Amino acid sequence: xxxxxxxxxxxxxxxxxxxxxxxxxxxxxxTVGDKPSSLFTRDIHHLKGISCTGCHxxxxxxxxxxxxxxxxxxxxxxxxxxxxxAVCARCHSNATTMAGFQSVLPTNQYVLLQSxxxxxxxxxxxxxxxQCTTCHNAHGIAKVTDPASPVYPVNAVATCARCHGDAxxxxxxxxxxxxxxxxxxxxxxxxxxxxxxxxRTAQCASCHGSxxxxxxxxxxxxxxxxxxxxTCASCHSNAAYMAGxxxxxxxxxxxxxxxxxxxxxxxxxxGAPACNNCHGNHGAMPPGVESISKVCGTCHVxxxxxFSSSPHKKGFDELGKPECxxxxxxxxxxxxxxxxxxxxPGAVCSRCHSAQDREKGxxxxxxxxxxxxxxxxxxxxxxxxxxxxxQKGMEISEAKYKLRxxxxxxxxxxxxxxxxxxxKLRETAGKGFATAAGISAEAEHAIDEYYFRRVGLGVxxxxxxxxxxxxxxxxxxxxxxQRQAEAxxx
Amino acid sequence: MKTIWNRLYAWIDERVQLNDxxxxxxxxxxxxxxxSIWYYFGGxxxxxxxxxxxxxxxxxxxxxGSDSLAFESIQFIMSKVTFGWLIxxxxxxxxxxxxxxxxxxxxxxxxxxxxxxxxxxxxxxxMLMLFIGLGFGFSGYLLPWNExxxxxxxxxxxxxxxxxxxxxxxxxxxxxxxxVTGATLSRFFGFHIAVLPGIFTVLLAIHLLLVQxxxxxxxxEFESTPDDSKKTMPFFPNFxxxxxxxxxxxxxxxxxxxxxxxxxxxxxxxxxxxxxxGIRPEWYFLFMFQSLKYIPARLWFIDGxxxxxxxxxxxxxxxxxxxxxxxxxxxxxxxxxxxxxxxFVVVYIITFTxxxxxx
Numbered sequence: 001x002x003x004x005x006x007x008x009x010x011x012x013x014x015x016x017x018x019x020x021x022x023x024x025x026x027x028x029x030x031t032v033g034d035k036p037s038s039l040f041t042r043d044i045h046h047l048k049g050i051s052c053t054g055c056h057x058x059x060x061x062x063x064x065x066x067x068x069x070x071x072x073x074x075x076x077x078x079x080x081x082x083x084x085x086a087v088c089a090r091c092h093s094n095a096t097t098m099a100g101f102q103s104v105l106p107t108n109q110y111v112l113l114q115s116x117x118x119x120x121x122x123x124x125x126x127x128x129x130x131q132c133t134t135c136h137n138a139h140g141i142a143k144v145t146d147p148a149s150p151v152y153p154v155n156a157v158a159t160c161a162r163c164h165g166d167a168x169x170x171x172x173x174x175x176x177x178x179x180x181x182x183x184x185x186x187x188x189x190x191x192x193x194x195x196x197x198x199x200r201t202a203q204c205a206s207c208h209g210s211x212x213x214x215x216x217x218x219x220x221x222x223x224x225x226x227x228x229x230x231t232c233a234s235c236h237s238n239a240a241y242m243a244g245x246x247x248x249x250x251x252x253x254x255x256x257x258x259x260x261x262x263x264x265x266x267x268x269x270x271g272a273p274a275c276n277n278c279h280g281n282h283g284a285m286p287p288g289v290e291s292i293s294k295v296c297g298t299c300h301v302x303x304x305x306x307f308s309s310s311p312h313k314k315g316f317d318e319l320g321k322p323e324c325x326x327x328x329x330x331x332x333x334x335x336x337x338x339x340x341x342x343x344x345p346g347a348v349c350s351r352c353h354s355a356q357d358r359e360k361g362x363x364x365x366x367x368x369x370x371x372x373x374x375x376x377x378x379x380x381x382x383x384x385x386x387x388x389x390x391q392k393g394m395e396i397s398e399a400k401y402k403l404r405x406x407x408x409x410x411x412x413x414x415x416x417x418x419x420x421x422x423x424k425l426r427e428t429a430g431k432g433f434a435t436a437a438g439i440s441a442e443a444e445h446a447i448d449e450y451y452f453r454r455v456g457l458g459v460x461x462x463x464x465x466x467x468x469x470x471x472x473x474x475x476x477x478x479x480x481x482q483r484q485a486e487a488x489x490x
Numbered sequence: 491m492k493t494i495w496n497r498l499y500a501w502i503d504e505r506v507q508l509n510d511x512x513x514x515x516x517x518x519x520x521x522x523x524x525x526s527i528w529y530y531f532g533g534x535x536x537x538x539x540x541x542x543x544x545x546x547x548x549x550x551x552x553x554x555g556s557d558s559l560a561f562e563s564i565q566f567i568m569s570k571v572t573f574g575w576l577i578x579x580x581x582x583x584x585x586x587x588x589x590x591x592x593x594x595x596x597x598x599x600x601x602x603x604x605x606x607x608x609x610x611x612x613x614x615x616x617m618l619m620l621f622i623g624l625g626f627g628f629s630g631y632l633l634p635w636n637e638x639x640x641x642x643x644x645x646x647x648x649x650x651x652x653x654x655x656x657x658x659x660x661x662x663x664x665x666x667x668x669x670v671t672g673a674t675l676s677r678f679f680g681f682h683i684a685v686l687p688g689i690f691t692v693l694l695a696i697h698l699l700l701v702q703x704x705x706x707x708x709x710x711e712f713e714s715t716p717d718d719s720k721k722t723m724p725f726f727p728n729f730x731x732x733x734x735x736x737x738x739x740x741x742x743x744x745x746x747x748x749x750x751x752x753x754x755x756x757x758x759x760x761x762x763x764x765x766x767x768g769i770r771p772e773w774y775f776l777f778m779f780q781s782l783k784y785i786p787a788r789l790w791f792i793d794g795x796x797x798x799x800x801x802x803x804x805x806x807x808x809x810x811x812x813x814x815x816x817x818x819x820x821x822x823x824x825x826x827x828x829x830x831x832x833x834f835v836v837v838y839i840i841t842f843t844x845x846x847x848x849x
Binding site for chain 1: 565568569575576723724727728731732734735738739741742745746749750752754755
């Protein structure tokens with residue numbers, strides 16, 4: 001078996017050498033010493049035995065230059081515009097041809113490129129924005145795993161930045177698209193490792209794709225908000241792939257169960273944050289302990305402001321505790337509920353504020369919980385009474401509308417909790433208590449009115465019936481008298 | 491006590507000759523026969539109309555006839571005004587009972603041929619009052635400016651718009667523009683509280699005057715009964731007291747309906763919202779609405795809807811003019827065709843109303 005293999009390898013080698021020896025194009029151009037022929041000598045295609053005529057056509061065996069570059073021999077010269085990619089696609093989109101070269105490359109790159117954001121027409125309107133050569137170069141093409149390739153992971157970022165870092169060029173196509181992605185990337189964990197030569201770390205193509213890059217606005221894009229967690233998870237949830245990096249791989253699992261994950265992935269709420277909203281996208285990096293409230297505060301503005309001016313800010317900084325994360329967690333953030341608050345076991349406040357110390361924070365946490373629970377009970381009661389009045393057919397729409405104000409007050413109290421001041425919370429909750437009390441009174445009045453109407457109807461019906469019966473009896477008496485009078489008359 | 495009443499009566503009599511009226515009424519006799527009960531529905535209709543006027547005036551104290559305030563003002567009446575809920579509910583229920591009572595009154599007159607000479611004008615004024623009553627219902631339905639009323643008015647005025655030649659101008663006139671808007675509400679409000687009541691009052695005065703002058707119509711078989719076998723009762727006080735008894739019964743029914751089934755307000759109309767499911771007119775228009783649904787879109791050379799509207803128009807006109815083409819009844823003959831037509835119409839209206847209600 002081994003001898004058979006040796007024969008095959010020797011034969012393929014001899015065949016390639018023969019082909020190369022017969023490539024008169026390279027022979028002449030090599031003599032001239034031009035750059036394309038010089039680059040082509042280390043091109044993967046050259047190494048696979050493909051001559052210049054593979055792309056340019058003509059006759060590579062002809063000694064005579066006129067005959068070698070004769071149009072009748074299929075010479076096409078230097079392909080222009082979309083012809084460039086079409087020439088590549090002649091082989092790269094042909095599975096049989098590619099199989100002949102023992103290639104394992106997919107054969108749909110050309111199709112994907114055409115339907116990608118780069119496959120749109122350029123400003124000239126005559127060709128697509130990007131051709132294969134834009135990223136892979138024309139001569140001297142190397143395998144993507146070859147560090148010499150412009151699309152080798154470590155080099156890809158610079159390759160993309162040739163256009164995406166060029167403000168003048170990008171303005172022609174998308175003036176609002178930033179051009180500082182590379183600069184940001186270099187500050188990220190990914191960028192730092194990439195610059196250090198780590199080809200496994202994420203680079204542009206890892207998140208955006210390669211031939212199939214779509215605009216971020218496209219729902220199918222790998223970086224469309226709802227797809228981002230899965231894109232990040234393709235590496236970060238792969239324990240084997242992440243083995244050498246020493247970070248957990250359960251972030252996606254936790255995130256998907258958390259309030260943000262449920263909102264984004266299940267409810268498709270595009271306002272909910274994906275990984276990049278907290279970690280950054282091109283400059284992805286876990287937020288530092290001291291900046292967590294700022295990061296969360298990009299959405300939860302009031303909560304962050306209240307926290308920053310609260311006594312907790314200083315304490316957390318001194319203790320080195322991450323701000324929002326200490327109480328709410330990070331990837332697996334659960335929907336905030338009243339149970340987080342309070343001074344009993346299970347409440348997050350009690351993790352630091354203990355009963356033994358009887359300190360101010362312990363008392364305040366208890367008071368705040370009582371207030372927030374009481375407001376919820378007042379809201380529930382008002383709601384029940386309004387429902388009851390409505391079911392009894394009473395006009396209660398105004399009170400029903402005001403229930404929104406109580407709900408708003410409850411939301412405000414949940415926000416004001418982040419000031420960690422029982423007094424401030426009491427003040428905010430006070431408005432909600434007053435509104436809920438007003439609604440309850442109105443609903444109770446409507447319910448009382450309902451019973452009053454029934455009693456009133458009973459009284460009225462009875463009176464009218466008595467009157468009607470009396471009238472009936474009166475008519476009978478009257479007519480009896482009339483009949484008697486008539487009888488006397490006759 | 492009696493002296494006070496006698497003195498008061500004498501005081502009024504001295505000034506308006508009340509005695510003449512009482513004498514006139516006391517000499518007026520109402521025929522008593524197996525169909526006498528139908529006489530009371532005229533009085534019931536009058537009673538319900540009076541309730542409508544009184545409750546309507548009370549509602550006017552708070553109602554605001556503009557698209558931005560109408561709904562809210564009704565909401566205010568129902569939730570904040572003392573007994574406002576009762577007044578509004580009674581007004582709404584009475585409107586329906588009024589149409590119902592008038593329909594019974596009209597059909598009883600029709601089947602008894604009470605329209606025959608010399609009561610053609612009484613019939614005409616009665617029929618016109620029925621049409622105006624329907625106008626009251628149609629215009630009043632929109633006034634709360636709720637979702638159902640808005641779209642029902644849109645559909646209703648659309649149907650008016652299909653009448654050839656005059657339909658479109660009528661529709662524009664009714665709506666105050668090409669669409670149902672606040673302008674439609676304003677003019678419907680105007681029709682409801684000024685134009686229609688004005689015309690109705692004149693017709694009612696003529697109708698009542700004629701009823702008093704000509705007396706109650708006697709059925710044909712009653713007329714042929716010998717005078718000594720005819721049973722009658724004095725209009726005053728016997729008939730009037732029985733009338734009053736009926737009114738009390740109706741008032742009781744009305745109170746129960748208003749309390750147990752308060753008239754709902756629904757949701758405020760939103761002209762930009764899609765029409766909700768189950769849009770249909772008030773029950774008394776339902777038989778026509780349902781009939782139009784069954785007519786094919788195109789029949790022979792004419793649009794189905796136009797044909798339907800024209801047929802109903804022609805039928806209404808024939809019905810209105812029945813005293814003038816039913817000469818046989820006027821001559822004292824028994825015209826069975828009238829009974830058959832009347833029965834067909836009653837069965838048709840009931841069937842199509844039920845179909846419209848339950849389908």
